[in-house]
């Protein structure tokens with residue numbers, strides 16, 4: 001891509017990569033006097049809607065925070081419902097996503113996954129590996145600090161083995177060791193559920209993302225809410241450390 005094309009892409013109204021913290025499932029269920037897992041199940045319907053809508057709007061990568069490193073501390077029963085839901089949803093939806101040319105991949109610490117979940121993940125990743133439509137990234141057992149720590153560990157190992165010199169460690173190298181190595185950084189982070197936190201999501205990768213916080217609980221999140229977030233994003237001026245004047249001049253050039 002030449003500089004002009006790069007600028008056009010940077011200034012483009014549709015974010016290439018949207019990352020979502022799907023918060024509010026528990027509160028959605030509790031407000032209806034239902035058990036929390038019912039909120040997670042309703043959350044899957046919202047996932048379906050938003051995956052489809054992002055595909056239609058030309059988003060290239062959609063990363064969903066489905067289960068954080070910290071979620072392991074939830075009551076055992078809720079953890080097991082969430083794991084089961086992830087497994088079943090992948091089983092059930094893989095075929096349709098594949099038909100729609102979606103490529104599925106997962107990021108996160110797999111060391112605590114059941115064999116069944118590992119097999120399911122391997123199977124959907126393999127099935128959809130050659131698709132070139134929307135890249136759907138599901139973060140499971142994921143934490144931004146975990147990601148940086150595993151990158152640091154691999155870098156340290158390479159230095160110990162003598163295949164890497166400490167002077168070679170720069171931002172590009174670190175970025176390439178993260179679990180998102182082949183993906184562009186998120187342009188837009190959407191968090192539903194009314195909290196304004198990153199909650200240990202993609203800490204390194206969100207450095208320049210626009211952050212959009214919505215009060216809507218995730219199971220209530222509709223296409224129209226996504227469109228509100230996308231038009232808010234389209235109105236933002238992304239400066240990447242430059243001054244506003246510099247950006248305007250670059251955009252005119």
Ligand code: FPP
Nearest residue numbers: 022023024025026027028043044064066089
């Ligand atoms: C946060 O709501 C949501 C989660 C911890 C789980 C989200 C997972 C799904 C919607 C399933 C996704 C499935 C696929 C295949 C991507 P919360 O329970 O923290 O809500 P609260 O803040 O209201 O308690």
